[in-house]
Amino acid sequence: xxxxxxxxxxxxxxxxxxxxxxxxxxxxxxxxxxxxxxxxxxxxxxxxxxxxxxxxxxxxxxxxxxxxxxxxxxxxxxxxxxxxxxxxxxxxxxxxxxxxxxxxxxxxxxxxxx
Amino acid sequence: xxxxxxxxxxxxxxxxxxxxxxxxxxxxxxxxxxxxxxxxxxxxxxxxxxxxxxxxxxxxxxxxxxxxxxxxxxxxxxxxxxxxxxxxxxxxxxxxxxxxxxxxxxxxxxxxxxx
Numbered sequence: 001x002x003x004x005x006x007x008x009x010x011x012x013x014x015x016x017x018x019x020x021x022x023x024x025x026x027x028x029x030x031x032x033x034x035x036x037x038x039x040x041x042x043x044x045x046x047x048x049x050x051x052x053x054x055x056x057x058x059x060x061x062x063x064x065x066x067x068x069x070x071x072x073x074x075x076x077x078x079x080x081x082x083x084x085x086x087x088x089x090x091x092x093x094x095x096x097x098x099x100x101x102x103x104x105x106x107x108x109x110x111x112x113x114x
Numbered sequence: 115x116x117x118x119x120x121x122x123x124x125x126x127x128x129x130x131x132x133x134x135x136x137x138x139x140x141x142x143x144x145x146x147x148x149x150x151x152x153x154x155x156x157x158x159x160x161x162x163x164x165x166x167x168x169x170x171x172x173x174x175x176x177x178x179x180x181x182x183x184x185x186x187x188x189x190x191x192x193x194x195x196x197x198x199x200x201x202x203x204x205x206x207x208x209x210x211x212x213x214x215x216x217x218x219x220x221x222x223x224x225x226x227x228x229x
Binding site for chain 1: 147149151157158159161164166209210213214216217219220222224
């Protein structure tokens with residue numbers, strides 16, 4: 001069962017709101033990822049949790065904050081976002097975080113910041 | 115520097131035609147991995163195939179086939195007898211040798227299969 005679930009599917013939030021995106025996988029994978037994808041662009045890696053260790057794409061602003069409560073769950077906390085943060089946010093998991101392993105993606109959360 | 119080029123931005127073919135999506139990559143590594151992902155309109159990226167640099171055998175999976183040629187740094191994807199359900203954006207990707215957990219995506223090819 002190669003399934004990654006994400007909630008919510010759609011989210012509209014104001015620039016002063018605080019919200020969270022959730023991701024879950026039950027495949028026993030040890031690496032989980034957050035990507036941001038703008039329209040007609042490839043996904044851009046934001047964060048990686050691999051064996052409970054966080055790696056950050058340094059270009060990601062601090063208004064995005066990841067959290068990994070356990071190896072199956074990954075959250076993305078959002079605070080004081082800007083309209084340019086509107087995008088599709090994809091979660092993915094991989095059996096390990098090692099090079100060459102494929103990633104399995106969730107359906108995404110389509111975020112609109114007003 | 116590592117790079118993936120998908121020169122075809124958008125392709126339209128009539129159903130049942132064969133179509134090939136091109137992917138050219140650049141890397142200085144001798145060990146690397148290549149991938150294809152499909153992104154239908156629903157948004158979810160679907161893993162299709164992984165190929166390591168030491169395995170140049172072509173792969174066939176149903177109507178899908180992949181041609182990996184190290185001599186031309188290409189990893190092309192062919193859909194035989196295309197169907198409307200094949201309409202999607204297809205991304206070719208390369209493992210990043212500097213970070214185990216990162217893959218480098220091409221810009222994608224949007225494929226329209228017309229009924």
